[in-house]
Amino acid sequence: MRHSNSGRKFSRTPAHRKALLHNLAKALLIHGKIRTTEMKAKELRRVVEPLITLAKHNDLHARRQAYRVLNEHSLVKRLFDEIGPIFAGVPGGYTRVFKLAMPRRGDNAPMAVIEFSRTAAGMTPNAKTVKPAKKAPSTIE
Secondary structure (H helix, E strand, C coil), rough: CCCCCCCCCCCCCCCHHHHHHHHHHHHHHCCCCCEEEEEHHHHHHHHHHHHHHHHCCCHHCCCHHHHHHHHCHHHHHHHHHHHHHHHHCCCCCCCEEEEECCCCCCCCCEEEEEHHHHHHCCCCCCCCCCCCCCCCCCCCC
């Protein structure tokens, strides 16, 4: 029986599964959007969403907890300084998974795209604010 055993195994050892999900989380934080299999994307949500919740707390203990997953100071800094403030007032649901119509060519695996939910509103983690062009002063005679 499978009582209280949550999570997908992906036919991998626990260490390999942990490394896979941590590397996918790093890729998502770097690129903002990644293309992977549907099952990996759904399982990745269970790793990334608690990281963003930690980024909303923004204290030393939260940074150390995030570093345990990411193992890279630059990614932790980006998570807390850029991505966390974007989701400051959002209670949850920081990522979304879109299923792709075409399966993977080699093994026909269903593919999906996972991205941050605020990217549609132009709030990507690495989006730069564009200043509007200055209008030429009009002369009224």
